[in-house]
Amino acid sequence: MGEIAISLNNVSKCFKRYRHPVDRLKEILLPGKVRADEFWALSHINLELPKGKTLGIVGRNGSGKSTLLQIIVGTLAPTEGQVNVKGRISALLELGSGFNPEFTGRQNVFFNGQLLGLSQSEIEDKFDEIVAFADIGDFLDQPVKTYSSGMFVRLAFAVATSVDPDILVVDEALSVGDEAFQRKCFARIETIQERGGTILFVSHAAAMVVELCDSAILMHDGELLLYHTPKTVVDKYQKLIYAPPGKVEKLCENIRQLNRDKGQESVATELAKLSANSSVPPAAKWPGVEQAARAFFDEDLQPKNTIHYESRGAEIIDPHILTLGDKKVNYLVGRHEYVYTYTVEFFESATQVRFGMLIKTISGLDLGGASYPFSEKPMQRVEAGRKVVVKFRFKCLLNPGVYFLNAGVSGIVNGDFTYMARCIDVAMFKVQQEGNLSATGTVDLLVKPSVALVESEADPKPKQIELI
Numbered sequence: 062m063g064e065i066a067i068s069l070n071n072v073s074k075c076f077k078r079y080r081h082p083v084d085r086l087k088e089i090l091l092p093g094k095v096r097a098d099e100f101w102a103l104s105h106i107n108l109e110l111p112k113g114k115t116l117g118i119v120g121r122n123g124s125g126k127s128t129l130l131q132i133i134v135g136t137l138a139p140t141e142g143q144v145n146v147k148g149r150i151s152a153l154l155e156l157g158s159g160f161n162p163e164f165t166g167r168q169n170v171f172f173n174g175q176l177l178g179l180s181q182s183e184i185e186d187k188f189d190e191i192v193a194f195a196d197i198g199d200f201l202d203q204p205v206k207t208y209s210s211g212m213f214v215r216l217a218f219a220v221a222t223s224v225d226p227d228i229l230v231v232d233e234a235l236s237v238g239d240e241a242f243q244r245k246c247f248a249r250i251e252t253i254q255e256r257g258g259t260i261l262f263v264s265h266a267a268a269m270v271v272e273l274c275d276s277a278i279l280m281h282d283g284e285l286l287l288y289h290t291p292k293t294v295v296d297k298y299q300k301l302i303y304a305p306p307g308k309v310e311k312l313c314e315n316i317r318q319l320n321r322d323k324g325q326e327s328v329a330t331e332l333a334k335l336s337a338n339s340s341v342p343p344a345a346k347w348p349g350v351e352q353a354a355r356a357f358f359d360e361d362l363q364p365k366n367t368i369h370y371e372s373r374g375a376e377i378i379d380p381h382i383l384t385l386g387d388k389k390v391n392y393l394v395g396r397h398e399y400v401y402t403y404t405v406e407f408f409e410s411a412t413q414v415r416f417g418m419l420i421k422t423i424s425g426l427d428l429g430g431a432s433y434p435f436s437e438k439p440m441q442r443v444e445a446g447r448k449v450v451v452k453f454r455f456k457c458l459l460n461p462g463v464y465f466l467n468a469g470v471s472g473i474v475n476g477d478f479t480y481m482a483r484c485i486d487v488a489m490f491k492v493q494q495e496g497n498l499s500a501t502g503t504v505d506l507l508v509k510p511s512v513a514l515v516e517s518e519a520d521p522k523p524k525q526i527e528l529i
Contacts, residue, residue, distance in 0.1 A: 065147070066112040066228060066259040067133060072142035074103040074128055074283075102128040104283045106142070110276075112227075115260040117270035117291050119298045120280030126263050129280065130154055130230055133261065148227025148259070151177055153217055162206035166197060166216055169205055173217075177224045187223045194245070195219040215242060222249050229253055232263045247273070267295040271425035281313060287320045292425035296368045296485050303480060308371055354493045356390040356397065364465060368485040373474060374409025374445075375481035380468045380488045385454075391490045393457050395498075395505055401453040401488075403468050411472035411481060412442045416451045419467040420459075421486075422503060428459070430467070443472070458505045461494040 077097035079085050088097060103125050110116050120126050131137040132144060134152045159176055160169045170191055174184040192201060195215040200208060205216070222229065229250070250260060250273065264270055270277055270291050277294035279287040281301065287294055297316050304312050380403035381389055393399060401418055419430035431453055435443055443449060451470075469483040500508065 064112040065109050065145075066114075067108070067110040067147075067261075068143075068145040069106050069108045069133070070143040070145075072103060072106040072129075072132060072139045072144060073101060074125075074132060074137065075140040076100045076102055102283050103132070103139075106285050108278065108285065108288065110259060110261075112147070112259055113254075113257040114275045115254060115262060115273055117274035117277035117294065118261060118263045118280065119265070119267075119270060119277060119294060121302060123282075124280040125283040126280050127154065127232060128283075130232055130261060130263065134230055146228065149178060149224065150228040150230065151221045151224050151226035152230035152232075153214075153221050154230065154232045160205050160213070160217065163204055165203055166195075166201040166205055166208070169216070170220055173220045174224070177221070177226075179224055191216075191219045191223050194223075194249075196242075211242070218246055218249075222253065225256075226253070226258060228259045228261070230261045267299065268425075268427050270295055279316065285320075286313060286316045289320070293366065295425060296366075299485070300368055300370055303483070304371055305373075354394045354495050356384055356388070356394050356399075357392050358388075358390050359392060362391050362489060362491060364486045364489045367487050369487075370480055370483035370485075372408070373479050373481050374407065374411060374472075375470050376406045376408070377468050377470065377482045377484050377487070378404040378406060380466065380484065382466075382488070382490055391488070393490055393492050395457055395459060395461070395492050395495060395500075396507070398454060398456050401455065401466060403451055403487075405449045405451060405470050405482065407443050407445055407447050407449070407481075409474050409481070410442065410445045411474045413478070414441075414443050414449075414470065414472035414481075416449075417467075417469040417471070418453045419469075421465045421467070423463050423465070425465075428464070428503065431455075435472075457492060458507065459492045460500050460503055460505050461492050461498070462503070463489060463491050465489045 076099075077085075078100050079088075079097045084097065106129065118126050118129070128137065130152070131154060132139050133146060134150060134154065135146075136154070159173050161172060164172060170188065171181070171184050174187075175181070179187070195201075195212075195218075197208070197212045197215055200212060205213065208216075231250075247269075250262075253260060260273075262270065262273055274291045277289065277291040278285055279289075279294045279298050279301070287297055289297075297319075301309065301312055301316070380401070382391060382393070383400045383402060384390055385398055385400065390399070405416065414435040415432050416435070417430060417432040420428045422428060435441060435449065465486045466488040467483070467485050468487050470481045471479065472481055473479075474481065499510070500506070
């Protein structure tokens with residue numbers, strides 16, 4: 062696994078909760094009697110993160126994420142266990158933490174920079190870069206107590222990342238900034254990743270965790286439930302937060318078992334397995350398939366980790382892709398039209414029913430989908446015992462690669478709006494490689510480039526050459 066940047070061995074953290082403020086003083090003066098209730102915010106956390114990796118941390122509010130980060134950073138001491146951190150660490154745990162509200166932005170840059178281990182001269186050398194990144198204008202010389210939350214986090218992030226940290230810890234701070242600033246922050250994070258920095262990233266935004274992180278952990282009630290690939294962890298987390306209260310503990314035990322089976326082996330192998338399963342077999346395997354790209358179906362191209370949410374009155378049956386001629390396929394040709402279809406069987410009557418689909422990358426990044434209502438008039442209601450066939454016609458504007466499909470149905474059942482059924486990674490498909498394909502990235506934007514050949518500066522009308 063390489064050099065370990067962060068190691069936690071059986072770490073637990075206990076807080077004392079007193080019914081009355083005076084009980085704290087009584088316990089100090091009369092130590093023989095315990096007057097507090099113990100609250101274990103963390104329980105027996107074991108984790109190793111290799112140097113240069115990015116770890117995502119997800120979990121409900123109150124699951125122990127922030128406590129875990131504070132122990133890693135060193136602002137909290139564990140009640141039990143050992144913590145080893147190698148390298149300079151910089152953290153954005155709370156909005157403007159480490160900033161003096163009475164100081165100006167300029168003063169706080171120097172004050173906070175020294176807290177992070179920079180000398181006066183080092184801060185002076187980096188000052189212009191910090192100010193340019195924060196982009197707060199004349200507010201630099203105003204007290205930070207007058208800043209908006211967005212300005213606060215701009216300056217805090219600029220300072221925290223200016224120290225070239227070996228380990229960067231970010232706890233939801235980036236959700237404050239606007240989209241343009243968030244993109245600038247993520248570009249800075251990517252730079253830290255490229256030079257071998259280690260990052261701990263806490264976010265409720267599933268797509269960000271999947272896209273940024275090499276691995277992830279799921280926290281629940283102070284317990285590390287799962288350490289796995291980001292996509293697997295996010296899927297389990299979403300299933301957990303949507304689970305009925307009576308099903309939560311059983312689901313947690315299933316996740317614990319997955320974690321026990323997985324152990325602490327390299328999570329990178331999961332993506333390698335997916336890539337291996339997604340390769341295109343030789344054309345000879347399918348009689349009649351020509352060298353030119355054409356859609357076909359391969360029964361071996363099936364998702365290995367489909368997640369079915371707890372049914373609340375409906376079941377999704379047989380999701381698959383069809384050509385416009387109703388031929389079942391999972392190897393697609395780019396820029397052709399297809400139909401994604403599934404059947405929903407209702408066990409409970411529901412109103413305001415909606416059906417949905419979503420396409421994701423192999424890393425779990427949401428690419429796009431659709432949701433539309435059941436439109437049978439006049440009641441817009443589906444009775445128990447009915448079946449509905451759902452079809453989503455779409456144009457495959459995706460570049461060659463492997464993609465996954467979700468399916469879902471929601472509605473009002475017994476007065477409550479809920480997911481009646483939801484499936485994650487319920488089907489997969491591959492867009493085939495084509496010769497002379499000029500599109501790059503993930504989505505084919507149908508770009509039609511052209512060039513103009515200028516034969517001389519005096520040429521009044523350059524010869525236009527269209528590239529097809």
